[in-house]
Amino acid sequence: MADLKPGDAAPDFTLESDDGPELTLSALRPKKVILYAYPAAFTPGCSLEARDFRDAYADFDAAGYVIVGISPDTAESIAGFSEKLGIQFTLVADPDHKVLEDYGAWGEHIVFGRKSIGVIRSTFVIDGDGKITLADYAVKAPGHVERLAEQLGVPLTGF
16 A cells, blocks of 8 residues: 555554553544554563553643554464553554555554565554544654654644
């Protein structure tokens, strides 16, 4: 799938979540959603990014955003990841990477200088009508949450 861009409809999905029930993206409307795609639970970069979103959670929540993380991990794996890091937002499991593909967040990328197929670390902001307002591909975990908050005009107090 081609990269999504502002104005595109966000592909809807229903996936298993870290806390048991399934999450359906369209059920979150009319809230604004930050959907971030990360490669794998318990890895250093993904742990850093998840902790940063955790620490900024109250600020994004106060600004009206719901945070959802998505990875190709199993529901059991993301549940352990969420518990270990004390994550208060929802993580969803996409082990067949269908949703990641729909968002253009699955494909060829460079990892440690080698070509690989997998998650392209990406973040999508979805408005209350289900439209993409921001699609940021190939982001780097360090500093990502701060850059996103700045782009969205969300002051960070929890950092």
